[in-house]
Amino acid sequence: MDAKRVLKAIETLEQIDPMHEYAYERAYLAFLSVQSLPAVVYPFQNELVLFRTRPHDDDILLEDISEIINPQPKLVRNFARCNRPFQSKFYCSENRPTSFMELVNYWVSYKKPGDHLYATIGRWQISGNVPTLIVTSPDKEQRTSAFDQYHGSHYDEIVQQFDEPTQEASHIFYRYLYEKFRKSAKDDPLVYIITSAYCNTILALNEPGIAAVCYPSVPFGQQGINFAFNAEFFNPAQFKLTHVLRNRFEVYRAPDGLLGFRENESIDAKSVDEKKRKIIW
DSSP, X not given: OOHHHHHHHHHHHHTOOTTSXXXXXXXXXXXXXXXXXXXXXXXXXXXXXXXEEEEESSOOOXXXXXXXXXXXXXXXXXXXXXXXXXXXXXXXXXXXXXXXXXXXXXXXXXXXXXXXXXXXXXXXXXXXXXXXXXXXXXXGGGOOSHHHHHHHHHHHHHHXXXXXXXXXXXXXXXXXXXXXXXXXXXXXXXXXXXXXXXXXXXXHHTTTSOOEEEEEOTTTTTOSEEEEEETTTOOTTTEEEEEEEEEEEEEEEOTTSOEEEEEEEEEEOSEEETTTTEEEO
């Protein structure tokens, strides 16, 4: 990997028309052109408790565990931070507020004051070894969050093993990725094409060595952490559903004119039957 090759790839990525039918493929090929793509992988070990929220408009209590996990690939129609269409990922967050915040842009796109919406959230205990792809800043002065301060040190340790030209190329590459993974895609569809293409390039080249991608929450001001697990890694042996909660929210108009969401009901599931894959209310 060298700086000229990285800069050429970045130029190619920025010139992609996100509406072109081969936009994703062009992004994928641009990353392959870099050669020897750098990747910071952190092995989480028996330390993950994560939350996944399933939004729904109906006042119901979901009873099948299958209804609150990652969707079937045929139901995935859009790009997201770590997936292309028809690619299923188990998206989850380190806590409930972050999990809710990831859905705000979706909710405000069709809700109006006075409406209600519902969210069923599961608490998951993930065991075993979880090799996880991390995207962080190569510049210490940019590491303002606890996430970047911690994982940035791992980046430093890895890059120090390279020669100077490779270090320079790695810094350029990661500065670019850092900006993309922390940018909202609300008004820029190219963001998700680039971030998902990078994730899939790394995962395909390291199959089956990486289980998930970890990145800060953009809607939550980078203060919360999200995970996107590969569908093949999600299995009952490593993912245990420990608690389920159903919340109801009322939509209201805040003084600044924006929509707000006020929780006005919370129902705890009595138990989870892992054997029958059922939620008991």
